[in-house]
């Protein structure tokens with residue numbers, strides 16, 4: 001079958017293909033285990049899975065056998081026919097299967113009149129569909145079974161562990177191959193793997209779960225990112241502040257965060273007469289700074305920024321490398337301004353985000369896009385009630401996005417409880433999109449904190465607050481950049497910029513001196529004068545993905561020029577020392 005002329009399948013069609021393959025897999029399993037119990041079997045991103053209660057543990061060898069049988073079935077043009085059954089009939093059919101029996105009873109309790117089944121050959125399955133009409137619609141080359149896993153019935157450890165079989169399925173063979181290629185690349189670039197290989201961060205059981213320790217190399221990257229943020233924000237009129245990581249729980253009750261974020265906060269500590277809590281966010285601290293004295297319209301917009309540590313509880317099962325941690329550090333800021341200044345300020349924030357991402361080599365529309373997250377006027381529980389204020393705020397954000405002409409989409413009901421927001425949606429190496437951070441328009445906190453300013457007519461007025469980040473949280477940004485660059489950081493972010501390898505013992509001291517001279521001139525250089533062979537030293541530096549490597553032997557010591565090997569190049573080049581230092585410094589300065 002040729003993939004060339006096939007049109008891309010619509011989402012609905014693909015869902016039918018994936019789910020129908022899961023039925024075929026169950027048919028193939030039933031041939032081997034006629035009494036198999038069928039757990040859940042949903043369509044998931046890129047494929048499907050199905051849970052089975054089997055009399056024995058499966059060996060991964062079974063996957064290609066099942067695939068082969070499924071391909072045969074596809075060739076037989078098997079049809080999927082829907083029919084209805086009464087509850088009594090359905091329960092009778094599944095009297096050997098406690099899982100289906102439970103599902104049928106749930107449907108009855110939910111008030112369903114009868115039960116939907118899909119029948120293919122002898123396989124009659126409780127199922128709401130939808131399915132393809134016949135296996136003719138399935139490309140036998142565009143699916144594969146990927147892995148076995150254990151899964152508790154209904155996700156509860158109290159229940160029996162079932163066997164889950166995962167599959168991938170697409171409309172065309174090409175799409176399947178592209179997906180496999182992308183996953184292989186994502187695995188190679190996984191920041192947890194590269195973080196270990198490149199010695200960037202570690203975990204320690206006694207320090208605790210979800211609490212990464214950055215090594216000296218990892219810390220270089222972190223500090224360079226912080227420096228960049230501080231520099232760029234200062235240029236753009238932000239003022240940096242330092243506020244405590246702890247505060248009285250009263251502060252978060254006042255902000256209204258306490259009931260909303262209660263489950264993600266750490267338990268409070270009783271200290272003397274006060275109840276303290278590790279802060280889940282920085283906002284109220286900045287509001288208290290603002291309120292520390294009367295403010296004039298002349299001070300607005302006031303842009304208070306902080307490299308701020310924050311603490312949020314994450315379930316241990318959800319912790320992952322640097323992306324899901326229990327303490328993180330945000331490039332945070334709150335812009336307090338008059339309502340009529342909001343549009344310009346949001347425009348400036350988006351400009352800073354674009355500028356920063358451009359430095360990282362990320363393309364707008366391809367690597368990231370914006371999502372306009374709106375409130376829901378019908379949901380007064382989740383969102384602060386003030387229809388007029390919501391309309392106005394949403395209008396301002398939408399207008400700003402339209403004006404600067406950036407790619408964005410809207411999502412209803414995704415706003416913060418105190419106002420709409422623009423989410424920065426990042427596309428990861430594995431193709432998944434996630435929210436990196438947000439820009440929020442807030443008309444609620446100024447009321448809660450009674451924030452005021454004296455306007456030019458001498459009257460008191462209420463400002464609005466824009467919560468924003470510039471590059472998001474440093475941990476997640478680092479994880480993203482490790483994967484984005486596959487560990488080969490640009491010169492300005494590279495922990496070691498120049499590696500100098502000595503050929504023999506006689507050259508060690510010269511290398512150390514040269515490295516010291518580079519460091520004095522603002523270049524992060526490291527000499528390798530170990531007893532390894534030169535070949536091994538070069539291989540090591542290549543593995544460390546160092547941008548520049550110098551090998552120093554008798555000839556190089558006698559020469560006035562340096563012999564430089566650029567990362568990724570097979571050949572070397574000669575360059576004067578001062579010229580080289582200038583070249584590297586230029587890249588550092590321009591963040592290349």
Ligand SMILES: [Zn+2]
Nearest residue numbers: 019118127129
């Ligand atoms: Zn089905």
Ligand SMILES: [Zn+2]
Nearest residue numbers: 281282283467
């Ligand atoms: Zn905030």
